[in-house]
Amino acid sequence: MITVGGIVIESVKKLKKTWKKDGHQYTSPDGKIIISIYGDVTIGSNSSIGDGSSIGSNSSIGSNSSIGSGSSIGNHSSIGDGSSIGNDYELPVPPLWFSGPQYPIGYHSPGMIASGCIIKPVSWWLENIRRCAEEYHYSPEEIDEYEWRVKVLVDWMKRHELYKAKKEE
16 A cells, blocks of 8 residues: 555556656546656555655655655666655656775765765866875776766766756755
8 A cells, every 4th residue: 555645545556547748647536646657666565655746767666665745756766665755855866876996986966976085076076086096096097997987977967967066045
């Protein structure tokens, strides 16, 4: 059993489904759009999904999880059992991380990359990756690999519109 938009249902299949571009919407018996789902999505039992939420393709939501109203879960996301996401939350895409020879490196937040305890803007990493790797005694091959990982991260961040930091409101 799950709760979608405040309605307790045994299965999402019990809701009325209407097609939408690249996905479908589920509506309550009174016609209110409750949730939009794109592609294959798995929703675990005893989960709760708030009104107006959107779940991207090939995503899974674990059992006993809660997603607040107006939330957006990106494609290929996985939300573990017992997780809770507040109202109006946006999970655009799963973060990208690489294991490194010494430290992992990956997406930290819009416009920011982290490696070990260093969290810096993309521009800093592009300018300083080789110097930074040398300071941590990476071999020449490891430095090349580390630089390649930064370039892949930057490309991924641009593709998902995460390259620039969000402006403070």
